[in-house]
Amino acid sequence: MNNPTSPAAAERGLELPMLDLLPLDLSAYRQGNTGIDYCHRFESGRSGPDVVIIGLTHGNEFCGAHALCELLEQDIRPLRGSLTLIFNNVAAYQRFDPKQPYASRCVDEDGNRVWLAPRLKHPNSEETHRAARLVPLLQEADLVLDLHSTSNPVAPMLIYPELPDCSALVATLGFPFPQLLYKLGTYHPGMLISYAMQHGRRGCHGLVAECGAHFALESAQQAHAITRRVLYRAGLLEQDALIPPWGYEPDHSAGHYRIREVIEARTEQFRFSHPFRGFERIARGDVFAQDDGPLVAPFDNCTLIMPARIPLCGVEAVTLAEFLG
Numbered sequence: 001m002n003n004p005t006s007p008a009a010a011e012r013g014l015e016l017p018m019l020d021l022l023p024l025d026l027s028a029y030r031q032g033n034t035g036i037d038y039c040h041r042f043e044s045g046r047s048g049p050d051v052v053i054i055g056l057t058h059g060n061e062f063c064g065a066h067a068l069c070e071l072l073e074q075d076i077r078p079l080r081g082s083l084t085l086i087f088n089n090v091a092a093y094q095r096f097d098p099k100q101p102y103a104s105r106c107v108d109e110d111g112n113r114v115w116l117a118p119r120l121k122h123p124n125s126e127e128t129h130r131a132a133r134l135v136p137l138l139q140e141a142d143l144v145l146d147l148h149s150t151s152n153p154v155a156p157m158l159i160y161p162e163l164p165d166c167s168a169l170v171a172t173l174g175f176p177f178p179q180l181l182y183k184l185g186t187y188h189p190g191m192l193i194s195y196a197m198q199h200g201r202r203g204c205h206g207l208v209a210e211c212g213a214h215f216a217l218e219s220a221q222q223a224h225a226i227t228r229r230v231l232y233r234a235g236l237l238e239q240d241a242l243i244p245p246w247g248y249e250p251d252h253s254a255g256h257y258r259i260r261e262v263i264e265a266r267t268e269q270f271r272f273s274h275p276f277r278g279f280e281r282i283a284r285g286d287v288f289a290q291d292d293g294p295l296v297a298p299f300d301n302c303t304l305i306m307p308a309r310i311p312l313c314g315v316e317a318v319t320l321a322e323f324l325g
């Protein structure tokens with residue numbers, strides 16, 4: 001669904017990445033205590049925020065699974081409030097094939113675009129069925145951290161709505177990498193964190209953490225580091241909790257960006273004008289791709305975010321964000 005060219009077909013002829021980070025066996029975590037497979041919830045019995053940590057919203061983004069397994073293996077329990085751990089798209093994860101490492105991103109469709117009330121009311125794909133099952137857990141959340149990774153080896157980043165509460169929370173994390181702000185209700189319709197903020201508890205905060213490249217060992221370390229920081233700042237961990245170092249060193253891409261536009265490929269001829277990896281900054285009027293005509297930067301300090309490895313007609317090819325400093 002919404003998948004004009006199959007990922008497997010699109011993989012052909014492309015160089016395979018190094019697969020340093022591999023899937024873990026999750027069978028021990030299938031049966032949780034929520035009545036929903038691969039979901040675990042721990043109550044402290046004390047008042048405090050309900051924090052939800054999610055991995056595998058995209059099935060081939062293993063860093064989140066590693067971070068969740070680490071919390072479960074360490075028997076981390078919340079000091080206050082509650083902690084819910086969700087392995088999201090395990091069905092896609094279990095289809096991982098090292099020869100087609102990008103193909104197991106989803107089963108039927110992008111699991112981070114299906115969080116729309118009408119879709120969840122009438123689920124008709126693996127991802128909408130799974131999302132509909134998870135709704136009760138998200139509706140009780142005060143804070144949702146959704147762990148992802150990127151196709152290209154670029155700096156880790158946080159993506160969150162441009163709201164004072166979210167910015168205030170992020171400011172406590174000491175996050176030294178890029179931060180991408182979007183207007184809630186715009187950007188990608190159907191994002192999980194947007195759904196939690198719009199349909200869940202009043203005042204719910206949502207963060208997407210992109211933790212580096214999909215199959216890099218450092219991405220697991222980064223997922224681990226951001227998860228611990230969020231839990232610590234939410235008051236779920238002890239004051240003397242060990243906070244692990246980040247997975248990466250900050251680079252020139254650090255700073256704040258405002259997401260302005262998502263470019264979809266309109267034709268199969270879509271080609272970027274350079275082999276962009278992400279965070280390249282261009283000036284207004286600069287050509288960055290050819291589609292059914294040249295595509296130019298519509299504003300200054302225009303930054304290319306997560307350019308698609310293989311632009312497909314009708315699918316997001318790149319996000320344009322304004323560098324704010």
Ligand SMILES: [Zn+2]
Nearest residue numbers: 058061148149
């Ligand atoms: Zn993702």
